[in-house]
Amino acid sequence: MIPTLIVFAYLATVVYIGVFAFRHGGRSNSAEQFFVAGRQLGPLVFLLSLFGTNMTAFAILGASGFSFQNGIVTYGLMASSSALVIPLCLFLFGTRIWALGKKHGYLTPVQMYRDRWQCGDIGTVIFIVQAVLLVPYIIIGVMGGGTALAAISGGLIPYWAGGAVVAVVVMSYVFFGGMRGTAWVNTLQTALFLIFGAVAFVLIGRGMGGFGEAAAALASAPETRALLTRERFTPEFFLSYTLIPLSSITFPHMSIFCLTARRMAQFKPTVMLYPICMVAVWLPSVFLGVAANHARGVPAIERKLEARARLAQPGLAPEQRADLRRQAGGDDILLVLLHHYAPVWLAGVLGAGIMAAVMASDSQILALSTMFTEDVFAYYGGKERFGEAAQVNTGRAFVVAVTAVAYLIALEAPARIFDLAVQYAFSGFAAMTPLLVGALFWRRSTRWGALAVAVWTLAAVAAVAAFQAFVPPPASGQTVVWEMGGAAALARTPGGTTVFGYLPVVPMTLISALLMWAVSLATRPPDAATVARFIPARHAHR
Amino acid sequence: MQRAGLTGLVLLVYAAHQDVWWWRETGPMLFGFLPPGLWYHVGYTLAVSALMGLLVWRAWPAWLEEEVERHAHPHEEREV
Numbered sequence: 311m312i313p314t315l316i317v318f319a320y321l322a323t324v325v326y327i328g329v330f331a332f333r334h335g336g337r338s339n340s341a342e343q344f345f346v347a348g349r350q351l352g353p354l355v356f357l358l359s360l361f362g363t364n365m366t367a368f369a370i371l372g373a374s375g376f377s378f379q380n381g382i383v384t385y386g387l388m389a390s391s392s393a394l395v396i397p398l399c400l401f402l403f404g405t406r407i408w409a410l411g412k413k414h415g416y417l418t419p420v421q422m423y424r425d426r427w428q429c430g431d432i433g434t435v436i437f438i439v440q441a442v443l444l445v446p447y448i449i450i451g452v453m454g455g456g457t458a459l460a461a462i463s464g465g466l467i468p469y470w471a472g473g474a475v476v477a478v479v480v481m482s483y484v485f486f487g488g489m490r491g492t493a494w495v496n497t498l499q500t501a502l503f504l505i506f507g508a509v510a511f512v513l514i515g516r517g518m519g520g521f522g523e524a525a526a527a528l529a530s531a532p533e534t535r536a537l538l539t540r541e542r543f544t545p546e547f548f549l550s551y552t553l554i555p556l557s558s559i560t561f562p563h564m565s566i567f568c569l570t571a572r573r574m575a576q577f578k579p580t581v582m583l584y585p586i587c588m589v590a591v592w593l594p595s596v597f598l599g600v601a602a603n604h605a606r607g608v609p610a611i612e613r614k615l616e617a618r619a620r621l622a623q624p625g626l627a628p629e630q631r632a633d634l635r636r637q638a639g640g641d642d643i644l645l646v647l648l649h650h651y652a653p654v655w656l657a658g659v660l661g662a663g664i665m666a667a668v669m670a671s672d673s674q675i676l677a678l679s680t681m682f683t684e685d686v687f688a689y690y691g692g693k694e695r696f697g698e699a700a701q702v703n704t705g706r707a708f709v710v711a712v713t714a715v716a717y718l719i720a721l722e723a724p725a726r727i728f729d730l731a732v733q734y735a736f737s738g739f740a741a742m743t744p745l746l747v748g749a750l751f752w753r754r755s756t757r758w759g760a761l762a763v764a765v766w767t768l769a770a771v772a773a774v775a776a777f778q779a780f781v782p783p784p785a786s787g788q789t790v791v792w793e794m795g796g797a798a799a800l801a802r803t804p805g806g807t808t809v810f811g812y813l814p815v816v817p818m819t820l821i822s823a824l825l826m827w828a829v830s831l832a833t834r835p836p837d838a839a840t841v842a843r844f845i846p847a848r849h850a851h852r
Numbered sequence: 853m854q855r856a857g858l859t860g861l862v863l864l865v866y867a868a869h870q871d872v873w874w875w876r877e878t879g880p881m882l883f884g885f886l887p888p889g890l891w892y893h894v895g896y897t898l899a900v901s902a903l904m905g906l907l908v909w910r911a912w913p914a915w916l917e918e919e920v921e922r923h924a925h926p927h928e929e930r931e932v
Contacts, residue, residue: 382890390893391869394900398862401907409916413923522884529878529887538878538887545872552869574917578908585901589894597890846919 314463316658328483331491344488345680351570357580362496363673370667377599378640381537387551389592393585395555404568411569419565420685427757437685443738451671452720461645462661481713499666511594517651524604550813557739563677679708738771741818744826759830
């Protein structure tokens, strides 16, 4: 009961922060104030908030859940590759997005693309693709909220109610505080998680009898040894994951966040310290997920291990398999460990920290609202006709609508947090990276190249989703659907799809880059004056 | 030359992520509980932080901010 009360106190605090940000902004109805905090965020808020924006339910609950089932491979798959790719993207793309936003007053990436390639309607197509891909990511937040509150309250608050509480809280502070409120809440969330995460790591370790003992026991048992290696995954699979963090900069909420810095120098500490923050958050999440396999006397974990053992038996019906997979799922494993090993007050504080990470969907909701009001409402004459105040209020109404839709979908969504995030949103946005490369570095890129990338991305994501809907996953190994030269060209695996052993993100991104190149060369380039506004001649790559 | 060197270094670090040589090893364990597939990648992450420091130090695109300043105050240079 006490952890639940602490979490609710935290939720009340973040709502207050949203209201405080609303007052601090002088109840401004300026679009720049509401959507990008007046481009005035300082260095500390910029770093912690940007990191917090990426620390979603996927990173915290999904990572420890995936580690519980698959082992230490999780850290190399997502954390260390992200630690390289994300700061590099901020360094290369983020700084340029900031400069162009400051110079030309952009609030969304689509505004930049429209200017760069002189393409109104193609910009709208890019908006649609971004919006379609962003929605699953928002759903992750709501699902994580439901899972987290249910686990923290020991089942007192059911999943549907937990999801509803999180949705309403996030909606409230985004509605009032806009980008400033969201950034402040994210800063608090990140600080909370960084500080108390380390304490929980030590306490849970002690409670389990020491991590050394847990690791030795896992290494010596044949059924758990593989969790300390990467032998269940191929190097091709591992390599595929290094492309997924490319999505970080093409996610509209990240591109938009790059516009909030007061000065470009604020990117410097963010670029350098981002990898350190990754270690601080991911190492405990991953290791605790793995070590949970050694936890004894924890009924919730024993039930999961039992379900996993039954899942390995042959001859199960598909419904039984789906049911057992749900029971064996580890998305709540971190919370189960906290509940069992941490003192009540710490479980509450950390539960709040986890809730904080889960609620990182705030940035995506705000981004979608910014995109709708700027790229659709304002672009098609709404701002001229009704004024800027109506534009901001439209943004607020959109926040309410998006949150409600995400909640309704989250109630029915069957896939585990991790899979849903990676397969659709992350892969799709990674495949849109050539848009940024073309816009910011390649003078010869054209609107038709951009359109080809957008259409291809949407088609590829839809094809992967359809393939996985029609071809049932095998119990283990892979179902080869198409063979070429003795190799599995297209295969269905228990967790998704592979193309020549690689995840779909690899062919999606490569073909996307090829399309940008080939279609651009085959079509007329934008005029030189327009290009010069974006890429000064001395920095061009012809 | 410097740009080529830094690009090469970034590619080298990217390649170092694919540490296939101890794919199936559970030891040696660092601090008695971190298997090689984990401690290598934690060390890798810290090395990436150093690489980013080097990029910021040697290749920071300061001209971007200068352009923004010029754009915001187009007559400043003439007045000075």
